[in-house]
Amino acid sequence: MFRKGQTATALLFLAPFLITILVFFFYAFARAIYYSFTDFNLFNDARVIGIKPYLDVLGDSLFQRALANTLVFSILVTVLQTIGSLLMAVALNNKIKGQSFFRSAWYMPSITSSVVITLIFLWLFQRRGVVNYLITQWLTYLPLILTFLGVMALVQVAQVLFERSRRLPAKWFDPALAAMSALIALAVTLGLNVLGVVGARDVQPYDFQYFSDSWLSIGGVRVLSMPLLVVVIMNTFTTIPTLMLFFLAGLQNIPAALYEAADIDGATPAQKLLRVTVPMLRPVTFYVVTISLIGTMQMFDQVAVIGSAAPQETLITLAYYVYTNTFKSGAAPVNMAAAAAIILALIILLMVFLQRRFFVAPEAQ
Amino acid sequence: MKHALLVSLAVLASSAAAQSAIKINGYAGQDNTIYPEMINRFVRPQLRGVTVTYQALQGDYNQGLTTLLASGSAGDLFYLPGETLDTYIATGKVLPLTGQVNTSPFVRSLTNAFTRNGRVYAIPKDFNTLTLVYNKDLFDEAKVAYPNNNDTWSSLTTKLTNLKKALGSDYYGICLAPDYARMGAFAIGAGWKQFGANGKTNLLDPAFQAAFNWYTGLTKDKVGIQPSEISQDWSGGCLGTGKVAVAIEGNWITGFLKDNAPNLKYGTALMPKADRTGKRGNFIYTVGWAVNANSKNRANALKVLNILTGPQVQQYVLEQGIAIPSRTALSNNALFKRNTPEAQNAAAVFAGASDGNVAPYTFGPKGPDWAKPINAALAAALSGQQSAANALRKAQQDMATLQSR
Numbered sequence: 001m002f003r004k005g006q007t008a009t010a011l012l013f014l015a016p017f018l019i020t021i022l023v024f025f026f027y028a029f030a031r032a033i034y035y036s037f038t039d040f041n042l043f044n045d046a047r048v049i050g051i052k053p054y055l056d057v058l059g060d061s062l063f064q065r066a067l068a069n070t071l072v073f074s075i076l077v078t079v080l081q082t083i084g085s086l087l088m089a090v091a092l093n094n095k096i097k098g099q100s101f102f103r104s105a106w107y108m109p110s111i112t113s114s115v116v117i118t119l120i121f122l123w124l125f126q127r128r129g130v131v132n133y134l135i136t137q138w139l140t141y142l143p144l145i146l147t148f149l150g151v152m153a154l155v156q157v158a159q160v161l162f163e164r165s166r167r168l169p170a171k172w173f174d175p176a177l178a179a180m181s182a183l184i185a186l187a188v189t190l191g192l193n194v195l196g197v198v199g200a201r202d203v204q205p206y207d208f209q210y211f212s213d214s215w216l217s218i219g220g221v222r223v224l225s226m227p228l229l230v231v232v233i234m235n236t237f238t239t240i241p242t243l244m245l246f247f248l249a250g251l252q253n254i255p256a257a258l259y260e261a262a263d264i265d266g267a268t269p270a271q272k273l274l275r276v277t278v279p280m281l282r283p284v285t286f287y288v289v290t291i292s293l294i295g296t297m298q299m300f301d302q303v304a305v306i307g308s309a310a311p312q313e314t315l316i317t318l319a320y321y322v323y324t325n326t327f328k329s330g331a332a333p334v335n336m337a338a339a340a341a342i343i344l345a346l347i348i349l350l351m352v353f354l355q356r357r358f359f360v361a362p363e364a365q
Numbered sequence: 366m367k368h369a370l371l372v373s374l375a376v377l378a379s380s381a382a383a384q385s386a387i388k389i390n391g392y393a394g395q396d397n398t399i400y401p402e403m404i405n406r407f408v409r410p411q412l413r414g415v416t417v418t419y420q421a422l423q424g425d426y427n428q429g430l431t432t433l434l435a436s437g438s439a440g441d442l443f444y445l446p447g448e449t450l451d452t453y454i455a456t457g458k459v460l461p462l463t464g465q466v467n468t469s470p471f472v473r474s475l476t477n478a479f480t481r482n483g484r485v486y487a488i489p490k491d492f493n494t495l496t497l498v499y500n501k502d503l504f505d506e507a508k509v510a511y512p513n514n515n516d517t518w519s520s521l522t523t524k525l526t527n528l529k530k531a532l533g534s535d536y537y538g539i540c541l542a543p544d545y546a547r548m549g550a551f552a553i554g555a556g557w558k559q560f561g562a563n564g565k566t567n568l569l570d571p572a573f574q575a576a577f578n579w580y581t582g583l584t585k586d587k588v589g590i591q592p593s594e595i596s597q598d599w600s601g602g603c604l605g606t607g608k609v610a611v612a613i614e615g616n617w618i619t620g621f622l623k624d625n626a627p628n629l630k631y632g633t634a635l636m637p638k639a640d641r642t643g644k645r646g647n648f649i650y651t652v653g654w655a656v657n658a659n660s661k662n663r664a665n666a667l668k669v670l671n672i673l674t675g676p677q678v679q680q681y682v683l684e685q686g687i688a689i690p691s692r693t694a695l696s697n698n699a700l701f702k703r704n705t706p707e708a709q710n711a712a713a714v715f716a717g718a719s720d721g722n723v724a725p726y727t728f729g730p731k732g733p734d735w736a737k738p739i740n741a742a743l744a745a746a747l748s749g750q751q752s753a754a755n756a757l758r759k760a761q762q763d764m765a766t767l768q769s770r
Binding site: 041042043056127128212214308311312327328329330332 | 427432751
């Protein structure tokens with residue numbers, strides 16, 4: 001297949017990449033495996049002690065927490081961002097006015113540094129942050145909001161029934177009627193407010209601490225901590241745009257004829273999405289889920305930036321566990337860090353393997 | 366032959382240059398401007414032919430120093446924080462100074478903080494202890510007596526509660542960080558020992574529990590608040606807002622208040638006494654000068670160390686208000702007797718090092734991880750998420766796991 005000399009030339013051109021990967025990946029990986037079987041603490045001459053570091057790691061409650069946090073985080077974020085990015089891609093694939101503006105605007109969170117986004121989220125979710133402020137405002141104005149919504153619903157029902165009584169085909173969510181209902185509801189709410197019947201309440205400032213040791217538990221088992229939930233929201237928000245691009249590219253390759261055929265058969269938009277778009281995007285979905293799983297399993301930066309602002313147990317992930325066990329003051333349990341890193345690598349490999357084995361479409365192989 | 370001679374001369378010259386160069390690793394920030402100046406002013410005239418450079422480690426100092434020590438590129442001299450001393454001794458990279466440096470001119474409790482198994486590992490550079498710093502205007506307005514050196518936990522609580530009652534919801538009595546670095550001093554005042562005979566920590570010790578309950582109990586009726594509740598990150602910041610009457614801080618607060626709240630009238634009292642023992646507790650925060658055991662230039666490193674901890678430099682440090690120096694001879698310095706809030710605070714910090722139950726602020730062989738269970742418990746109890754008893758029970762479990770590893 002190759003002519004004489006071609007292999008050498010190819011190797012020569014590949015050399016910079018190959019050498020880098022040999023030194024910084026294979027050599028480093030081999031060293032990590034070696035250290036995970038020794039008593040290395042950064043300062044001593046490493047001595048092989050067998051699988052003790054692995055037993056120490058597996059018996060460490062902090063590692064167990066890190067593993068649980070990582071798995072919960074990974075699965076939750078992967079599901080959320082895959083569904084979210086698919087829906088967003090489908091929405092932005094429509095021919096709407098200002099399409100390029102929306103595509104750019106939606107992509108913005110992805111180009112912003114994760115450190116900056118994390119700091120913004122820290123600020124949003126502080127005890128006296130924007131989120132708590134908005135919740136306080138919501139609680140304060142709840143009577144007015146409920147009055148508005150209630151009146152609007154009543155007027156809408158009345159209007160639809162009236163239209164139907166005149167044998168006109170009015171839908172329950174007719175936008176023109178809804179606009180009229182909203183205007184009437186606004187006027188009624190304002191009137192009631194002026195008359196003093198309903199008004200803003202005096203409520204205590206909502207005081208929830210997001211970066212604290214609070215957990216969502218199932219059957220007494222701590223599943224997801226509040227700080228990690230904040231990071232889930234943040235990570236989903238920042239990664240959806242990148243993944244959306246892959247889906248957008250995939251959508252361009254779906255033949256329009258399929259949608260036309262679906263239209264002729266009278267398919268609803270939801271049916272078109274589930275029966276045409278999703279199956280046709282399976283190879284892209286495989287790719288998206290894979291990089292999403294790998295990315296979330298290795299999540300580190302957000303946890304590192306939040307640092308001691310939240311209790312360690314609530315946020316620790318496997319990558320952060322490895323980091324904290326390596327960079328301590330003085331002698332550090334680097335053998336445990338190496339063992340944890342190897343376990344993390346094995347879990348990722350296993351997840352990708354299982355996904356390839358059971359979930360992937362034949363087109364992707 | 367001539368060529369070989371030139372080469373060997375060049376090698377000799379370069380090794381001589383290397384031997385006459387001393388690198389110091391220390392903190393960034395203020396120290397990064399002060400120490401290059403001190404080196405110019407004091408070291409250079411006394412040590413001709415030796416180049417001394419100060420290399421500040423940005424970010425987490427302990428992580429930075431560990432990386433440098435592990436890779437063999439740390440300075441000949443470096444700061445050794447008292448709190449992480451044990452973890453560095455375990456590396457074998459810190460030269461024991463017993464017999465190499467005269468330790469007798471330094472405050473005994475400070476050199477003790479750097480002594481393990483009879484060997485001194487660093488010479489104290491400077492130090493700090495905790496004091497009660499209070500806003501005089503708020504106490505005047507509330508018509509409550511200032512905190513004083515005879516206050517106990519309960520009399521201080523009464524004063525703070527009365528102040529809060531008089532001033533209303535926009536003002537607070539005391540700012541309490543969820544940090545062992547503050548709360549631990551009260552436990553030590555109550556007679557608690559950080560490590561028992563077996564080297565283990567007991568957080569369910571009645572003395573620790575009493576201090577924990579008192580400290581976290583202050584948040585009742587918002588007499589005490591956490592800094593984060595008023596968008597501050599330390600209690601000095603709280604005091605600077607003028608809304609909080611008392612902060613528990615060391616001498617570092619004076620510079621901050623000078624720059625950030627120049628019109629705030631403040632006074633300083635010693636830490637309150639524990640009701641049980643009648644003694645006040647305090648921490649000594651200190652950083653020492655240590656010599657790299659692998660230094661190729663040990664003799665010169667020791668000379669630089671002697672100059673930087675010498676009477677001249679320490680006098681200068683005190684006069685400039687940089688820190689509280691560590692030489693015993695300076696305790697009677699006229700500067701401590703001046704009638705300024707800064708000098709009064711400095712005198713209280715100096716007195717704090719030898720009044721009541723005083724312990725070095727240190728983490729032991731597990732390093733900073735040791736304090737994490739306590740800090741987590743404090744955060745949970747101060748914010749009202751857990752009862753003090755539950756928080757402490759959880760902290761003790763975590764502490765036992767950590768120490769058994």
